[in-house]
Amino acid sequence: MPIDFLAASCNGTPMRFRFPTMRWQTRCFVGPTARVLKSTIYPRSEPKPVASLVVESDWILPVESPAIRGGFLVVQSGRIEYFGSELPVRYRSWPRVRLEDGVILPGLINSHCHLEFSDIESPLLAVESSDNESTTGGASMVRWLGKVMARRKALVDTGQDIAQIKKEATLRGVREAWSSATRLVVDNVTAPWSEDWLEQASSGFFADRRSEFIDALVCGPPILIRPCVELVDVNEARGKQTWNYALELMSRIDERRSQGVCQTPLGLAPHAPYTASKRLVRGALERTSHPGGLLSMHLAESPEELQWIEDREGPMKDWIEPWIDTEHAMEIGTVDEHLRLLSGSHRALIAHGNYLSDHQIKWLESYRDRMAVVYCPRTHEHFRHARHPANRLAASKIPLFLGTDSRASNPDLSVFEEWKTACRLFPELGPEYWMAACTLRPSEFFGLESSVGTLRVGSRSVLTWVPLGPASVVTQESLWDAILSAERAIPLEMVYS
Template sequence: MHHSSKQTYRARWLLPIDGDPIPNGMIVVDSGIMTLISPFQDSQVEGDLVDLGDVAILPGLVNAHTHLEFSDLVQPIGQAGMELADWIREVIATRGMVDTNTRQKHVLKGHAEAIASGTQLIADIVTTPLETIPSNTIAFAEVLGLSQARGDERMAQAEQHLEKNASPDLQASAAAISPHAPYSTPLPLLNHCIETAKRNRVPLAMHVAESPAERDLLNHGTGPFAESLQALGLPVDQFFPWAAPSPLVHLIDLLAKAPRTLIVHGNDLNESEIQRIASHPNCSVVYCPRTHHFFGHSQHPVAELQAAGINVALGTDSRASNPDLNLWSEIQHLLRHRQDLIPTEVLRMATANGADALGRSTTHGRLAIGMPANFITVATQADRVDQLWSDFSSDSSSSARPAPHN
């Protein structure tokens, strides 16, 4: 039986992301590329008509920050609301020395879970070496080490990772780099990471302003992080406090030297830091709503970041601080708990904004003519846009699914 290279998909709603939701919409696909996106009209159907029924079609979701290597965990580490510095100590203890093979298995398991729940692009922080980077994944080699030997070893692995996996097509590189955090990555090592990102022309991601304890450490060399690092036998006085008058503003300016920068978490950013990020158009912030909730941090400045014109994307973080890797659940969490955010903006954070942050705006995160037809569906009975949002936040649409393809 001969299959036409064209199909037309019809659904109760289409959410292009760059435009308003379209009720009773249609998408024409030719050889895997979208050629028409519009309200349904019989006269414009091409090839086989596939009526998907009572669903909304959305672009595949973009998870802009996760650690797939923790995907073996059945539940988060530690207790909800615990101090971040103590949690990190528990994470280090839990991981111990996981060998490369086991780590690879965990990554593939997490990848399968994310893809099955509608995610189509993943920014994964990896402990190198990693034998195989799964499809649809940008693997950010994690670099850290307050001891010279550890820092050198992580940096050498990261450079090998980039050599092996960076692509001459900058839009398609499967590898990137991630200096871990200001409490674990001293300035010389951070600068080395930034130079490496520039040389290889790849994105850079770093955990920044994760908690007030991080600020205490950078400003004064004191607090829970200082105590945790001392307990691990690390030379706190050698690296902290930072000499800069505003350490986080200084850090943001440094990070902005990379081709693209993902500032991860940003739970504790203040007004001057938000303005500084806004001054660097190549910087995005990645917000992980359910991880933020797990630690009981004070309200996330996501609305202030958006108001400042900053590109904000969403991530799941890892199963060490989150019950699962389902990005749709992050969307639902925000629709339920952050009524101050505009629902279309919440969806944009999980799609187009993530693609933009990662330099993949031409292949992911939008329904647009000329782009690959990798869409997903979410069940809805809505007749009006406001009903659509209440359907999305209810349990009846608890999952997003990859759309069927002919």
């Protein structure tokens, strides 16, 4: 959820590491999660592959294929050259490290986030609905939104530099995401914002910790951010403001076709049915129906939203009516209408979808090549929503991904924790299903299989390391349980940090 969807404006090279001349040296890395048992020194006379490495691990779990115990992962200049249970002869003279007591997984994908709120220390309280307002016994989205907006207003009133505050929050969010093994974030952005913040955030990840290990694993950005510019048109002025800002960013950034952290083309994010009219969504569609286009929209998120857009009733009525003008009021769309519009996009994300009905899920079956639902388990719990329709979506084979939403409703930005929560709440779908929901499935949906979310030969080696208990007690059968019991996930390249 955004912070200022009603407020006025607040005025607010790929990394190429030099490696070839370095020699791999025998080291004694001792960290909390892994040890190097063996490494190989290249004879000076022997030609050495550039930034190459063999990682021997207790477990390698590609998710789309069975786990490999005592496997080998071969990487070269940031790409996976080979993985398997045996090490082919041609790699046996390559530098080698052995990692113990853990598992290597694909990089994680966060399909819905608002990095700009990453400076919020703990989730804003979602106050209970009062008896005469409540429809489900859950918390009040309207009151929570009021708190989010009040927080922003307080910052503006203090005269602080909002752009600087947002920049620092975004930098913090990118770092937090990466440090918990996230490799792609779909991020709603609002003005003021800059793509330079993303590059700046990632440039300091390794600081003085560069090593041959890191250089071999990571060539290029260690995390990718796909910005979706938020659009709101509760009234004409706000509509023009957000639309013009989106156009300005698109013309500036999409031209560059950046190969850095910031992924292009930029997506668009009509905020929600109570803040973005059908007219606005139609306009956004014209910009995102082409290959690579992406729309992301909060939809069917709360009972209050449904009461407002279906019946013009409920707590949202008093809250939002003072803001909206006649033009907007005439173009408020239902969930059905917005689903139909979103289906015209090349790819569309339905953020939350907590209250999608059976007929809407049935309808989505025809568009599962281009529409996906992003479930945010801990944010869902924060608001004590009715049970998410994850089982029905899974049964209909509709793409279902995981997201964190923002720190305004979530204690951190760990996709790994979202995965654990989804496994706890929907054990019938299984840990493998949920891990695919934050790795392989969104990677395929976005066409990024060679970049993030996969553990395949030829794909980038931006991977996850999950420290487990002693390997002797972990078996094929108990591997997922061991991962579920793990305390954290980290980027593989940070295993020695």
